Amino acid sequence: MTALLLDDVRYAYPDGHQALHGVSLRIEPGERVALLGPNGAGKTTLVLHLNGILPASGLTGSSGSVSVGDRTVDPKDRPGLAEIRRRVGLVFQDPDDQLFLPTVGEDVAFGPANLGLRGAELVARVDEALAAVGMGDVKDRAPHHLSLGQRRRVAVATVLAMRPDLLVMDEPSSNLDPQARRELAEIVLGLDVTLLMVTHDLPYALQLCPRSVILDGGRIVADGPTRELLSDTELLARHRLELPYGFAVPVA
Numbered sequence: 001m002t003a004l005l006l007d008d009v010r011y012a013y014p015d016g017h018q019a020l021h022g023v024s025l026r027i028e029p030g031e032r033v034a035l036l037g038p039n040g041a042g043k044t045t046l047v048l049h050l051n052g053i054l055p056a057s058g059l060t061g062s063s064g065s066v067s068v069g070d071r072t073v074d075p076k077d078r079p080g081l082a083e084i085r086r087r088v089g090l091v092f093q094d095p096d097d098q099l100f101l102p103t104v105g106e107d108v109a110f111g112p113a114n115l116g117l118r119g120a121e122l123v124a125r126v127d128e129a130l131a132a133v134g135m136g137d138v139k140d141r142a143p144h145h146l147s148l149g150q151r152r153r154v155a156v157a158t159v160l161a162m163r164p165d166l167l168v169m170d171e172p173s174s175n176l177d178p179q180a181r182r183e184l185a186e187i188v189l190g191l192d193v194t195l196l197m198v199t200h201d202l203p204y205a206l207q208l209c210p211r212s213v214i215l216d217g218g219r220i221v222a223d224g225p226t227r228e229l230l231s232d233t234e235l236l237a238r239h240r241l242e243l244p245y246g247f248a249v250p251v252a
């Protein structure tokens, strides 16, 4: 079954600004896809549709549908939305939006405890998620005592603890030093998940995602192998995308 299916999603903000102009996208289980595009392209707007934070329909200028596995996102269906939010793990750019409890262990336990897990099962789930991001040794520490790279990894663990079907990461490499950036890449490559990664870091997209989608002006303007898209200098220039100075896409 398809992991994520967007069908002609249009969205206008309440002030009338049309941010998405009919986005259709299909992601299969196990795919890792980068969502690229200049500032204001609509990437965040699209991501906020994936777990019903923004509605896919119901408002003037907004229509279309979003499905995660066999379920369609319907912001009015409360129980359905809870299941969608378990299935779609959103990792925000700022980990401090996700970490708010006194210890790392409590933050990672929060989601699965809400699902009803208790006792040894809950402890095992927390340990598994922290181990997956190499953060098992910080369980009892306060999140705000950790580095940004560590906090971002813990934020990923809070989402993994829900055993999501789709992991969505917003700008995972932003503000990380080169070592933390590389460590996070190694962790992500080791995860057995379907991934949608929003990024301006084109080498990161190349490293982590075999497929990329370029969004511009609320429309998908390219969808294909990341290596091919990033080798197309005219395409990149048309959509305000740039490889870092001196970076050459390696030949396959």
Ligand SMILES: Nc1ncnc2c1ncn2[C@@H]1O[C@H](COP(=O)(O)OP(=O)(O)OP(=O)(O)O)[C@@H](O)[C@H]1O
Pocket: 013, 014, 015, 017, 018, 019, 037, 038, 039, 040, 041, 042, 043, 044, 045, 046
């Ligand atoms: N709350 C809002 N009300 C009205 N317009 C908005 C709102 N939020 C975003 N927009 C507009 O919608 C468009 C898409 O914004 P969005 O944040 O989705 O882009 P983005 O691709 O994520 O950009 P960035 O790379 O800067 O994060 C932009 O023109 C933006 O100004």
